[in-house]
Amino acid sequence: MSVQLNQFLGMSADVVATVLGRAAVLLDLRSKYFYRVNASGWAILQQLEDGATLQAVHDQCRRWGSQDDASIDAFIDQLRKHDILESRDMVGRTTTVSFDGPWETPEIERQPQPLQRVIISAFDPSIPLAE
Amino acid sequence: MIIQQSVREFFCGPLRVQLACESQRLRERLSVTLGMYDVRWGAPHRAIELQVHETDERAPMVNSSYLRCSRMTVRRIPGGLLATSSSGASATLVQSTDLDRWQLQVPSTLVDLEELEDFLVLVLTTGWRGLDWIPLHAGALTKAGRCIVVCAPSGGGKSTLTAALMRAGWLTLGDDKLLLRMVDGLPRIAAVLHSLNLHPRTRDWFPEVGDLWSLPAYSAWTEKRKVSIRAIWPESTARESVPTHVVLLQRRSDLGSASARPLDPDEIFHTLLRQTVVPTDRIEAARSLRAVAQLADRVQGVQFSIGENAFRDAACLTALERSLT
Numbered sequence: 001m002s003v004q005l006n007q008f009l010g011m012s013a014d015v016v017a018t019v020l021g022r023a024a025v026l027l028d029l030r031s032k033y034f035y036r037v038n039a040s041g042w043a044i045l046q047q048l049e050d051g052a053t054l055q056a057v058h059d060q061c062r063r064w065g066s067q068d069d070a071s072i073d074a075f076i077d078q079l080r081k082h083d084i085l086e087s088r089d090m091v092g093r094t095t096t097v098s099f100d101g102p103w104e105t106p107e108i109e110r111q112p113q114p115l116q117r118v119i120i121s122a123f124d125p126s127i128p129l130a131e
Numbered sequence: 132m133i134i135q136q137s138v139r140e141f142f143c144g145p146l147r148v149q150l151a152c153e154s155q156r157l158r159e160r161l162s163v164t165l166g167m168y169d170v171r172w173g174a175p176h177r178a179i180e181l182q183v184h185e186t187d188e189r190a191p192m193v194n195s196s197y198l199r200c201s202r203m204t205v206r207r208i209p210g211g212l213l214a215t216s217s218s219g220a221s222a223t224l225v226q227s228t229d230l231d232r233w234q235l236q237v238p239s240t241l242v243d244l245e246e247l248e249d250f251l252v253l254v255l256t257t258g259w260r261g262l263d264w265i266p267l268h269a270g271a272l273t274k275a276g277r278c279i280v281v282c283a284p285s286g287g288g289k290s291t292l293t294a295a296l297m298r299a300g301w302l303t304l305g306d307d308k309l310l311l312r313m314v315d316g317l318p319r320i321a322a323v324l325h326s327l328n329l330h331p332r333t334r335d336w337f338p339e340v341g342d343l344w345s346l347p348a349y350s351a352w353t354e355k356r357k358v359s360i361r362a363i364w365p366e367s368t369a370r371e372s373v374p375t376h377v378v379l380l381q382r383r384s385d386l387g388s389a390s391a392r393p394l395d396p397d398e399i400f401h402t403l404l405r406q407t408v409v410p411t412d413r414i415e416a417a418r419s420l421r422a423v424a425q426l427a428d429r430v431q432g433v434q435f436s437i438g439e440n441a442f443r444d445a446a447c448l449t450a451l452e453r454s455l456t
Contacts, residue, residue, distance in 0.1 A: 016417040018424045020400055027420055029411045034404070036397065111401065115409060118199050122253040123308060124268045125408045126285040128201035 003054050008088040010051035015084050032114040041106035043099040051088045065103035075106040143168035144323040146258045147176035152183035160244045170322045179258050183235045189219025198410050203249045222250045264310040265422040268406045272301040278372040282406045283380040290327045302369040318426040321371045328355040336442040379434045386438035389447040391454035394432030
């Protein structure tokens with residue numbers, strides 16, 4: 001595992017998120033890729049929106065019912081691989097996140113096709129015909 | 132030479148656009164486009180000032196940090212936006228709480244005025260976003276308590292399906308430009324223009340559209356013609372509705388008729404997101420994403436696949452209408 005337990009992590013400023021059912025969707029504004037995270041993954045991400053240590057994430061996930069730190073670490077590694085998380089020097093503010101389980105293995109899935117980088121117009125996100 | 136600055140006023144959905152332009156050729160072209168937004172909304176309207184000048188200078192293209200279109204790039208600047216086009220035209224927005232003030236500079240050498248429409252679309256969509264209306268590149272129709280949002284890329288058949296459904300008694304809010312907003316916890320979509328972009332060949336299926344080849348083309352990019360809905364199908368328009376279904380339209384050359392299948396929640400969200408322009412701006416992107424997710428959360432979805440010539444038989448719509456439970 002590449003992240004130390006006392007290392008501060010936070011969600012990248014280039015990523016925006018919204019709730020979709022019990023899960024959430026993330027959009028990376030740089031790459032235009034979007035991602036789906038399940039309910040447990042979304043709970044972790046909300047902790048990290050303003051920054052948290054990996055240890056704090058482990059502790060909170062155990063309170064929510066997680067019995068598997070390795071699955072948390074694997075999820076964090078996926079987030080870092082996709083540049084959704086970045087290292088921070090410190091935590092911005094403490095975020096209280098509620099989660100009404102059941103807890104499941106946190107998962108993230110990248111959608112195969114990103115949104116178009118070049119579009120027809122400010123109203124039409126289709127691919128320009130000439131391209 | 133005496134320059135007569137002419138000011139004209141247009142209502143484009145919830146916006147009141149004042150166009151000030153001393154150049155007759157630019158004024159006429161911009162007026163035609165702004166005049167297409169023919170669905171009159173009640174007050175209040177957000178004020179938009181659009182001052183247009185011809186200039187001997189060409190603006191250099193800026194890097195796009197906000198939006199990148201095929202002929203125009205847009206970046207955030209303090210207090211507003213800066214847009215530039217490959218032909219050297221530029222537009223600068225200074226935004227305040229109750230007013231968008233745009234300055235559009237157009238090189239006097241510019242012959243193809245079509246790209247001015249890109250700037251106008253930016254002016255309008257920015258104004259709409261300022262009022263929390265999210266532009267949705269989709270068609271919409273309503274009938275008997277159902278309201279479908281028809282999604283497909285440009286050239287994907289939204290207008291033809293819209294026309295076919297109107298002939299079957301549906302009312303339309305438009306074929307490719309809608310506004311979306313959450314009102315009292317419910318997604319509402321609203322119309323801004325009641326015209327269709329129809330290919331002249333549409334007459335093969337729907338004779339009542341007449342000879343569309345005789346109408347002027349509005350773009351060098353397409354053979355489609357802009358057609359007033361009321362002129363062909365009077366009483367077939369609607370202004371606002373609460374969507375119940377999303378229809379992902381797919382044209383298929385291997386199909387003789389049509390078929391429909393349900394979409395799962397993820398497919399509904401993806402379908403809607405791909406009809407939405409998401410600026411590279413954290414606040415506006417989050418707002419667009421949230422609106423799309425809230426809409427996706429409250430509707431059912433159908434993928435409607437239709438053969439190239441299926442519209443010859445009005446029964447091709449049966450599969451779609453049956454699937455809208």
